[in-house]
Structures are given as C-alpha cells and as structure tokens.
Amino acid sequence: MIGRPDRARLGVWALIAISLSVLNFVGYATSSSTSSSKNALFGWSFVAGNVFFYVIWIAISLAISGGRPELRALRRPRITWGEIAGLGLLALGATYAAGLIVNVFGGQPTREQGILTGHWQSGKLAPFIASVLVLTVLTPLAEELFVRGLGFSLFSPFGRAAAIAVPALAWALMHGLPAAIFPLFVFGIGLGYVRDRSDSIIPTIVIHGLYNGLAVALAFST
Secondary structure, eight states, X not given: OOSOOXXXXXXXXXXXXXXXXXXXXXXXXXXXXXXXXXXXXXXXXXXXXXXXHHHHHHHHHHHHHTTOGGGGOOSOOSSOHHHHHHHHHHHHHHHHHHHHHHHHTTOOHHHHHOTTSSOOOTTXXXXXXXXXXXXXXXXHHHHHIIIIIIIHHHHGGGOHHHHHHHHHHHHHHHTOOGGGHHHHHHHHHHHHHHHHHHTOSHHHHHHHHHHHHHHHHHHTOO
C-alpha cells in the first residue's frame, strides 16, 4: 500500500458506483426493447435527460474532490500525444476483440444498449447532432472525471493494479448491461493504463469520446 487511503471520499465514491450499478441493472431487467429506445438519439428528451444527469454527476465529482483538485487529474499529460494515440488504438483493438469473444458466446453488447440499434430518421438532424455531442463530449467528461479521475486517485494507495482494475470493473458494472461487462472492463483497463502512463484524464476523455463517436458512426452507416 502506498500512502494512506482517503476512506471518507472512497466510501462516497463506492456508494455512488454501487448505486448506479444497481439502478442500471434493475432498469435493464425491467425494460423492454421499444422503438422509442431504439430511436432515442433522434429525440430532444434524450439530450435533456442526459445533460441533466451528467451535469449533476460532474458536480458530485467536483464536490467529492473538494479541496483536492489533484484527485481529478485534469492536467497536462506527461507523455506525448503520439504515445497516447498508440495506447488508445491498443485499447480499442482489445475492446473490439473482447466484443467478438462475447458475440461467440451469444452476447450482443451493442444491441443490449438499444440506442444504437435504430434507423436513420430524416428531418431530425438537430437532435441527433445534439445527442452525438452528449455521447462524445459530456458523457466521457463526466465518466472519466468520476472513474479514471477520482476512482484511480482514490484507489492508488492500494497499488497500481487496484487503481486501474477496480474503477474499470466498477465502470463496466455501472452501465448495467450484462453482455457488455467484459468489453467495457477491457476498455476500462486500457483507459486506466493510459491514465496511469499520462498522469491525466484528458487523454482518456479524448479516447472515450472517439470510441463513442465511432460506435455511433458504425451503427448508422450500416
């Protein structure tokens, strides 16, 4: 163990992570695939609901870090963007491979989420663009701040492996999608390693945003 863990902040962080995991798994178990969920990206309600949720999540993360802004890791990366790009590609490749493994066993991570299984709707470009911005900018900022920022920092006293793996697992579970747990965990490990090497969440926000953007592009280009 390196240093002394901040048990109060760690307890609050864990409580929020567990609560989100439970809520999302319950939501998954009680929901059904509907045309509205499949076409969510074309509605302003998706934008408004997610902006509200993520702004609150960011505010909570800032409150937890309080007078210790270093926990957020919103600082200049200590490695080059060339190295970051290489690590990001490795993370994306490993995540893709993990998804293929899940598919072999009958899982469908992308279809579980629902919002990326709809069809293009003409005349709704504005809410679609806004939804994509939420997924590629606001979502990565909120999630990376909480997971790779606070989570990594708070688990660092327990060692490098714990700082990378525990937040990655929590993040995978927080999505509440059974078939997506393994690919998201792999991606989380990759992002955690980038966070460790760069000493910053700025690169993980960028990689996370590009990953979400790529997922949307692939979903609506086929």
